[in-house]
Amino acid sequence: MSSKIPVLEIFGPTIQGEGMVAGQKTMFVRTGGCDYRCAWCDSAFTWDGSQKATPMTADDIMAKLEQTGGGRFSHVTISGGNPALHVGIAELIERFQEKGIASAVETQGSFWQDWLLNVDDVTISPKPPSSEMTTDWSRLDTFMMRLSARRDGNHNLKIVIFDEEDLVYAKQVHGRYPDVPLYLQVGNDDLDNQDPARLRDHLLEKYEWLVDRVMADPELNRVRVLPQIHALLWGNKQGV
Amino acid sequence: MSSKIPVLEIFGPTIQGEGMVAGQKTMFVRTGGCDYRCAWCDSAFTWDGSQKATPMTADDIMAKLEQTGGGRFSHVTISGGNPALHVGIAELIERFQEKGIASAVETQGSFWQDWLLNVDDVTISPKPPSSEMTTDWSRLDTFMMRLSARRDGNHNLKIVIFDEEDLVYAKQVHGRYPDVPLYLQVGNDDLDNQDPARLRDHLLEKYEWLVDRVMADPELNRVRVLPQIHALLWGNKQGV
Numbered sequence: 001m002s003s004k005i006p007v008l009e010i011f012g013p014t015i016q017g018e019g020m021v022a023g024q025k026t027m028f029v030r031t032g033g034c035d036y037r038c039a040w041c042d043s044a045f046t047w048d049g050s051q052k053a054t055p056m057t058a059d060d061i062m063a064k065l066e067q068t069g070g071g072r073f074s075h076v077t078i079s080g081g082n083p084a085l086h087v088g089i090a091e092l093i094e095r096f097q098e099k100g101i102a103s104a105v106e107t108q109g110s111f112w113q114d115w116l117l118n119v120d121d122v123t124i125s126p127k128p129p130s131s132e133m134t135t136d137w138s139r140l141d142t143f144m145m146r147l148s149a150r151r152d153g154n155h156n157l158k159i160v161i162f163d164e165e166d167l168v169y170a171k172q173v174h175g176r177y178p179d180v181p182l183y184l185q186v187g188n189d190d191l192d193n194q195d196p197a198r199l200r201d202h203l204l205e206k207y208e209w210l211v212d213r214v215m216a217d218p219e220l221n222r223v224r225v226l227p228q229i230h231a232l233l234w235g236n237k238q239g240v
Numbered sequence: 241m242s243s244k245i246p247v248l249e250i251f252g253p254t255i256q257g258e259g260m261v262a263g264q265k266t267m268f269v270r271t272g273g274c275d276y277r278c279a280w281c282d283s284a285f286t287w288d289g290s291q292k293a294t295p296m297t298a299d300d301i302m303a304k305l306e307q308t309g310g311g312r313f314s315h316v317t318i319s320g321g322n323p324a325l326h327v328g329i330a331e332l333i334e335r336f337q338e339k340g341i342a343s344a345v346e347t348q349g350s351f352w353q354d355w356l357l358n359v360d361d362v363t364i365s366p367k368p369p370s371s372e373m374t375t376d377w378s379r380l381d382t383f384m385m386r387l388s389a390r391r392d393g394n395h396n397l398k399i400v401i402f403d404e405e406d407l408v409y410a411k412q413v414h415g416r417y418p419d420v421p422l423y424l425q426v427g428n429d430d431l432d433n434q435d436p437a438r439l440r441d442h443l444l445e446k447y448e449w450l451v452d453r454v455m456a457d458p459e460l461n462r463v464r465v466l467p468q469i470h471a472l473l474w475g476n477k478q479g480v
Contacts (some may be wrong), residue, residue, distance in 0.1 A: 022464070023423065071458040074462055211473070222315070223264075
């Protein structure tokens with residue numbers, strides 16, 4: 001018996017544009033469904049009903065990855081939506097391990113799955129006030145504790161920053177989990193902009209603001225600040 | 241007795257714009273002197289005589305870092321020139337360890353120093369054909385072997401790519417040290433451009449070329465491809 005996974009898109013190889021494996025050559029599997037509704041979500045089509053997901057088994061997904069990526073990948077990123085909603089991903093991670101494919105997952109830390117213990121790079125991305133979501137700290141504590149107990153693999157926190165209030169939230173998260181590497185990422189507040197060159201200038205201006213704020217703050221010394229590289233290259237285009 | 245270090249600049253905190261700790265909040269110490277003369281060196285002032293270095297002890301450097309960075313740093317990057325020319329850096333790394341400051345060093349791998357064993361993140365950046373330098377493979381082999389023997393810390397290879405010939409070289413390096421994470425970085429071939437917005441468009445075009453080439457190549461699946469983030473933000477300005 002296998003539990004199907006709702007899939008919105010499978011594409012690549014392309015670069016991972018964000019976080020701890022930024023620049024990594026990777027395939028993407030984007031799952032549908034999310035327990036959050038972030039105000040600024042850049043993948044709202046995974047949960048707002050505007051695009052239909054395809055229910056796929058781990059073998060279906062593996063076949064599609066191989067058909068799309070050929071021999072040109074050895075790393076797969078599972079993103080969403082919130083991939084941790086889907087128990088069926090356990091089987092997909094097993095396939096990756098059999099084939100020597102490295103894996104990365106991003107999730108907000110609101111739902112736990114045991115298969116997270118077998119993912120190479122786990123990014124936990126709690127959502128700051130600008131998202132209009134509320135963090136359930138006791139759930140996040142449990143999630144972080146379970147992840148810290150594993151022997152192999154890396155994990156990190158990533159927080160998208162739009163404003164000063166988000167920075168206060170980031171410091172709260174950093175203080176709560178001081179040993180977990182923290183990445184701050186500038187938010188894209190211009191999702192309707194279809195001119196990549198103008199969007200690029202705007203995003204780099206925002207990024208510079210965030211860099212300046214972090215540089216000035218003694219509480220944020222061990223932090224890494226990154227732009228979304230794919231947005232600088234390709235703007236708001238889906239599937240790259 | 242302490243061995244002085246020739247220093248060109250000390251600045252920060254700013255972000256590390258390149259490689260394995262890209263985005264990290266860090267101070268920079270740039271040492272003078274290099275055994276290489278890369279055709280496209282973006283820090284030629286460290287070796288071409290155009291700027292004078294100041295001989296400093298480890299304590300001098302530590303004092304200057306604290307004066308410049310205040311309490312706003314816990315990470316220092318030592319760059320050059322080739323920092324591995326200077327035996328005196330051993331003492332500086334000791335100061336960092338006493339103070340709980342993390343360290344990163346970048347060197348081409350042509351000279352070994354035992355203090356490299358105590359650096360948290362070592363980037364080895366062999367120079368491809370476009371640099372007009374010739375790699376001494378037996379020296380590089382010895383360097384890589386010594387670094388691999390240490391218990392703590394990370395190390396990675398970074399190669400700056402300007403053209404197809406450089407990519408062939410990168411694959412040769414990747415094949416020789418397959419277990420060391422490899423970063424490819426697009427080269428800045430427009431060092432005289434004083435218009436950050438135009439330079440940015442040009443560098444992102446070059447970066448997209450490099451991304452496309454790596455995505456198409458099955459021999460480069462485990463590679464990470466990055467732009468120079470600081471050049472996107474601040475162009476060719478020194479000291480940021």
